[in-house]
Amino acid sequence: MEWLVFVPLAAMALITAVLVIVLRNPVYCALSLIGTFFALSGIYLLLQAQFIAVVQVIVYAGAIMVLFLFVVMLLDLGHELPAWLQRDRSRLLLGIGVIALLFIELAIPIGSRTSHGPQGPYTSELVGAVGNTQLVGRLLFTDFLIPFEITSIILLIAIIGAMVLARR
């Protein structure tokens, strides 16, 4: 039953992800990326992580990609790649090499099943009983409080940095 939903979502995520780098028109690339985010959000729903699924749509598809599109449209990037990015044998080989490395890196843990470790405390029964949002919130403000706060400070620094650079 789960497969009926998972396989189309996974296929959609893969196809749109490939389209992001294959398509020539930057607007279509951005739209494909939105498609990827949607598929991922669906997979989060399958994992009963409703909060993360919706936040994925609100933050990535609804806000960040709108800004991407905004910039792409404002710059009017045209449809042709610049000359230095045109097809080049050595670059192609390098790309294939990197993809192969990544593939091996992913295949080893999946093949050896090291990902099937002992079960953690947050089973789907617990998540269902307490509520997904409540659990994420509680964890963020107890066990992960320091990483959470450090992240917000880093983001603040990035914002100030962008402001300083823009004022120059």
Next chain:
Amino acid sequence: MPEGAFFVIMVTKIVVVFGLMLLSVTYLTWLERKVIGDIQVRLGPMRVGPHGLLQPIADGLKLLFKEEIVPQAADRMLYLLAPALALIPAFISFAVIPFGDQVRLFGQSIDLVIADVNIGLLYVFGVASLGVYGIVLGGWASNNKYALLGGLRASAQMISYELSLGLSVVGVVMLSQSLSLVQIVDTQARVWFIVLQPIGFLIFLICAVAETNRAPFDLPEAETELVAGFHVEYSSMKFAMFFMAEYANMITVSAMATTLFLGGWRGPWLPPVVWFLVKLYLFIFLFIWLRGTLPRFRYDQLMRFGWKVLLPVALVNIMITAVFVALR
């Protein structure tokens, strides 16, 4: 409840809500023209049917039979897709809004909400944040400078006001301890949240007008500067779809304001569904009233107001609410 009955009830609810939504969208055009007419001491539509009541149907038929024009330099695929992208989010966000109490019909108890999702509030925000794509892509795909400017304005405006919109309802979530719209209505059984969250309500209302791109926040389609903005190249039914999306968004946002701050379907004497509709149309009337009264913002005013006034006030509101919730 047997599986079959559940299925039949579900489909019936969807069809009824969708049908009523379409009907309301059609007749909102009539209501808007009548109310604006009254504000400007005119009669509004009077010719088709008594008091122009058949005018929306005449308009709809006219739009269906108009010639479809696709500009030669337009990006054909996105140009055709954009109106649908605007329309779909406008309609599907109503799925989680409760419009009445449980009723008993044919021996079955039926919840008057299509789907009570535990993250209902976030679902509405997620869907609403996608509405901007129809406008932005419509503006870009038309390959017209005015349309592009309208689309860009829409994206900047909707992102800026979405933040304050989201923050304005955090207070409500803190008080009700839930993101489910059904539970938010339940916690308002004694006091409506408009009493406990007056600042949150005001910010929500302002941002809601901005999110629906209606006057005084109708910069994406400012007639006097951008001709008609993002939909200038659209004709026939595709043009109508953009307008249907705008009116449907108006209904959804009004329903959200009702649910979050005015106790949803709760009220004395009258049946719940009637209360819901009364409150809903109160907000819709307010939307039309605003359009008939206020002049349009300037672009820099719009941005300054959103970022430097609404956002800090919304944050302070959350802080005050947090102190009260902690002390309780």
